[in-house]
Amino acid sequence: MxxxxxxxxxxxxxxxxxxxxxxxxxxxxxxxxxxxxxxxARTVLVSFEPGSPGSRQVQAVLDQxxxxxxxxxxxxxxxxxxVYDGADLELVAETAGLSVDEAIxxxxxxxxxxxxxxxxxxxxxxxxxxxxxxxxRLGNPRTRVxxxxxxxxxxxxxxxxRSSPGGWRLVARLADDAAALFDPTRExxxxxxxxxxxxxxxxx
Numbered sequence: 001m002x003x004x005x006x007x008x009x010x011x012x013x014x015x016x017x018x019x020x021x022x023x024x025x026x027x028x029x030x031x032x033x034x035x036x037x038x039x040x041a042r043t044v045l046v047s048f049e050p051g052s053p054g055s056r057q058v059q060a061v062l063d064q065x066x067x068x069x070x071x072x073x074x075x076x077x078x079x080x081x082x083v084y085d086g087a088d089l090e091l092v093a094e095t096a097g098l099s100v101d102e103a104i105x106x107x108x109x110x111x112x113x114x115x116x117x118x119x120x121x122x123x124x125x126x127x128x129x130x131x132x133x134x135x136x137r138l139g140n141p142r143t144r145v146x147x148x149x150x151x152x153x154x155x156x157x158x159x160x161x162r163s164s165p166g167g168w169r170l171v172a173r174l175a176d177d178a179a180a181l182f183d184p185t186r187e188x189x190x191x192x193x194x195x196x197x198x199x200x201x202x203x204x
Contacts, residue, residue, distance in 0.1 A: 001067070003059055010047040011058045015067065017042070018115050018127055025194065026071030027061055039116040039194050041125075075113075075195035080159070081203045082150055084108070086170035088138070092152060096132040104202065106130050107171060112157065112198040117190065122161035122182025124192040129157045141167030148174035148181075150200070175203045 001024075002014040013024050021039045028037060028044065033052025038045040048054045084104045086092075093103035112126040129152060137153045142165060145151070149160045151168030159174060160166060161181035174181075181191045192198065 001062065003062075006045065006047075009050050009052065009055055010045060011055055013044040013046060013058065013062065015042060015044070020067045021115065022071050022113075022195065023065065023067040023069055024062060027065035027067075028058065031057055031061065040118065041116065071195065075197060076193070077197045077199075078192060079199045079201050081175035081201045082108070082172040083175055083203055084172040086150065086172050088151075088169040089171045092133060092135060092169050092171055095135050098132065103133065103171070107133055107152075107157070108200045108202050110200075112200075114192050114194050114196045114198065115156070116194055117192070120161055120164055120182075121184075122180075122190045122192070123158060124181075124190075124196075124198075125156045125158055126198055127155065129155055133157075135169055137167035138169060141165055145170065146173065150174070172200070 004012040006012050015021055015024055018041065021042065021044055024044050025037050025039050028046055031054035033049040033054040035047045035049055046058055089100055093100045096103055110128050110130055112128040114124045115127045117124050133152050134155050135152060144163055145160050145166040147160060147163045149170045150172035151158060151170045153168040159181060182189055
């Protein structure tokens with residue numbers, strides 16, 4: 001673990017795994033003057049109100065934390081109805097050595113957790129993707145991925161909250177009646193937050 005100062009009121013915590021990111025984020029919740037915790041694949045950015053003593057307590061808190069332990073928190077359980085008709089579904093199934101139905105069953109039966117958010121507002125990187133479905137991004141990214149598309153890339157699955165370029169392999173899409181992933185008029189604006197547990201429900 002390494003700590004790096006990011007200006008006078010923020011600290012970047014560098015760790016070795018996604019599980020340590022989750023544990024560090026949970027351990028640092030509640031520090032005095034804490035403004036925001038921003039997890040990523042191997043880091044947690046901890047920002048504080050100007051002059052807060054919390055930034056000087058990060059090291060001590062992490063020294064006492066068990067970063068190998070699963071965090072306990074007030075995370076939400078979210079079920080998202082999806083239609084499995086993604087443009088790359090057959091490619092994903094073939095690469096995994098599965099039939100399309102087997103790939104759908106494998107993806108939809110997994111339990112996912114939001115590791116961190118990024119790339120676009122409301123885009124959550126979900127861990128828990130079965131190993132057979134962990135595949136590389138497309139060699140040539142699409143210039144436009146439709147809103148609500150569900151894709152896989154590496155160890156993650158994720159959902160595009162709005163139309164954008166992207167290189168993930170698309171396996172499904174949110175059903176029409178699914179809640180918006182990002183709504184700036186809502187509080188909180190993002191449907192999914194780090195630590196939330198996510199399930200996909202197959203609809204026709």
